[in-house]
Amino acid sequence: MKKLIISLILIAGAGTLWSQDKGSLTISGSYMYMPQYRMHGAGYTLSLQHSLKPWLSLEAGGGYTLGARTIERNETVNDVRLLNLNYHHAAYSLYAAPVLKARSSRAVSLELYAGPVITWQSNVFDLNRYEMPESPDYIGRMTNIVYVNRVLEGTFFGGIAGFRVNLRTGENWEVNLGVNATGIIKAVSSVNASIGIRYCW
Amino acid sequence: MKTPVIPILFLSVALLASCDSTEMTSPVVVFDALTPPIYKFKVTLDASGSFSTEEGDWLEYRWDLNGDHLAWETDWSNNPVVTLQFPYEHNGYIGLQARDQNGNITELYQGFYTNVNYGIIRPNTDLEIDFRTINYQFSFPDHHWSWMWAYDNIQLPGSAGWYNFPASADRALYGTLMPWPVANNLEEDYRLPSKADWQKMIDFCGGAALAGFNLQVKAEHGLQLTLPGLVTAGQLREHGKTGYYWTGDEADEDSAWALKITEGSDEAEFVILDKSSLASVRLMIEFINYR
Structure with missing residues (x-):
């Protein structure tokens, strides 16, 4: 349901902007790093x-991002085998931002932007995963693996700020390289490096 | 929007996005029973093998002893060991939560099975007054062990050589208190259990720390030892408070070992009594059949 609402807002916003005289449409792919949990990932953004x-x-x-992290353990302590831990992140995000533009030439321009973000995130963090020693006959277990995780899921608010460099490649086309940071309150924040292609009219 | 707002927002967001990295973990929880659990017997559960994966951290524990997932029967405690009367006749779950100092919790439920194979019979014996026996059966890969213990305290006809309670109900419950030489020559097939035999029974009943309780438990599969007391110098002492059961082992020429159990105490211990003291008797016999 939340994904649907976000999609509708995205389409409505896009429609509003599309009806204006001068504008551009950008699609970009990004590499993402979430410093708090050291997850890496990738995503795409349409703006x-x-x-x-x-x-x-x-x-x-708006965009969609996926991230993950594996913590290698593979050690045995007190006859308990500590298994690898995994973090998983998935998020849909919407943002709006004013953009300051500086143009050094017709071919190159710099944009600086910052604004609010609303995001729906699903994060699963393994807190522990281990294999217990063999049990005596009077103990019955479905499995010897104990798994503990924490799920952080919901809609969260935050902000996005970043810059991008646009390189004009044709009459209506630009390629851009950018960096931004997305800070999310009470959820997972990230920094992103992106490369995109833009159509201008 | 005024342009200085953008750099301020940029800085704020960058700060938020690059906050300190967080290592999240929860304790490793393992627990086991120190002895195989038996219905209504006290058993000690030990979670001391649990640990935190954070260095310098320590854990607190709480138990769901009836496995109902509804309430925790103990409060949070630093003690990883708990003793309970095993609540399941056949099998059931027991749960444990361990919490580290960051408040992270690991929860573990394990199923426990109890399986005491026994039968109660009334054998033919040399004694005038019969006694019942409980026959515990144990199967091993290469042999079968039948372990038969008197299910009642041995009762003898009235005589000046021993002590019988005046009331018939008490005689049935407490049996006869008799001196060691009498106890040691009662029956041709059944013998007075040695210290080693009693020690096996103590181990079966949860070890010395819990056998005092478990030997008295009113459960069909238990020996249900009573507390007749002891007669010394012609006086019945500690009646209803202690039970002394002769072993077949002499301490010296004049004294012999006896098992002592006490009301309200979980412990069982061996004590030395003068052979002329009048104490209770259970007899036993065992068979081992190799396959």
Whole structure:
């Protein structure tokens, strides 16, 4: 349901911006790092920009990210075999941000942006996973593996800030490289490096 | 929006995104019974093999002893060991939670099975007053062990050489208190259990720390030892408070070992009594059949 609402908002925002005179549509892929939990991942973002002034635009976008981390253990303590731990992250995000533009030439421009984010995240963190020693006959277990995890899931708010460098490659086309940080309150924040392609009209 | 807002937002978001890394872990929990559990017998559960994966951390424990998943029968405690009267006639779950100092919890439920194979019979004996026996059966890969113990305290007809309780109900319950030489020559087939025999029974009943309780438990599969007391110098002492049961082992010429159990105490111990003291008797016999 939350994913559906986010998708509808994304489509509505895109439609609004698309109806304006000057704008652009960008699709980008990103590498993501979540420092708090040291997860790595990847994602994509779709964003629309509407120019208000030569140096100022409004941008709205949304995306999907996936991340993971494996903590290697493979050691035995007190006859208990500690198994690897895994963290998993998945998120849908929507953001809106004013964009400051600086253009050094017709071919290259720099954009700086920051704004609010709403995200739906699902995070599963393994707290422990281990294999118990063999049990005597009077103890019955379905499995010798004990698994403990923490699930952090829901809709969260935060902010996004970043910059990107645009390189014009054609009359209506640009390629951009960017870096941004997404800070999410009470959930998983990330820093991202992205590469994208933009169509301008 | 004024342009200085963007750098401030940028900095705020960057700070939020790069907060300290968090290592999350929960304790490793393992627990076991120190002896095989038996219905209504006290058993000690030991979770001391549990540990925190955080260095310098320590754990607290709480138990769901009836496995109902509804409430915890103990409060949080630093003690990884708990003693309970095993609540399941056949099998059931017991749960444990361990909590580290960050509040992370690991929960473990394990199924426990109890299987005491026994039968109660009334054998033919040399004695005038019969006694019942409980026959415990144990199967091993290469042999079968039948372990038969008197299910009642041995009762003898009235005589000046020993002590019989005046009331017939008491005589049936407590049996006869007799001196060691009489106890040691009662029956041709059944013998007075040695210290080693009693020690096996103590081990079967949860070890010396718990056997005092378990030997008295009113459960069909238990010996249900009573507390007749002891007669010394013609006086019945400690009646209802202690039970002394002769062993077949002499300590010296004048004294012999006896098993002592006490009301309200979980412990069983061996004590030395003068052979002329009048104490209780259970007899036993065992058979081992190799396959």
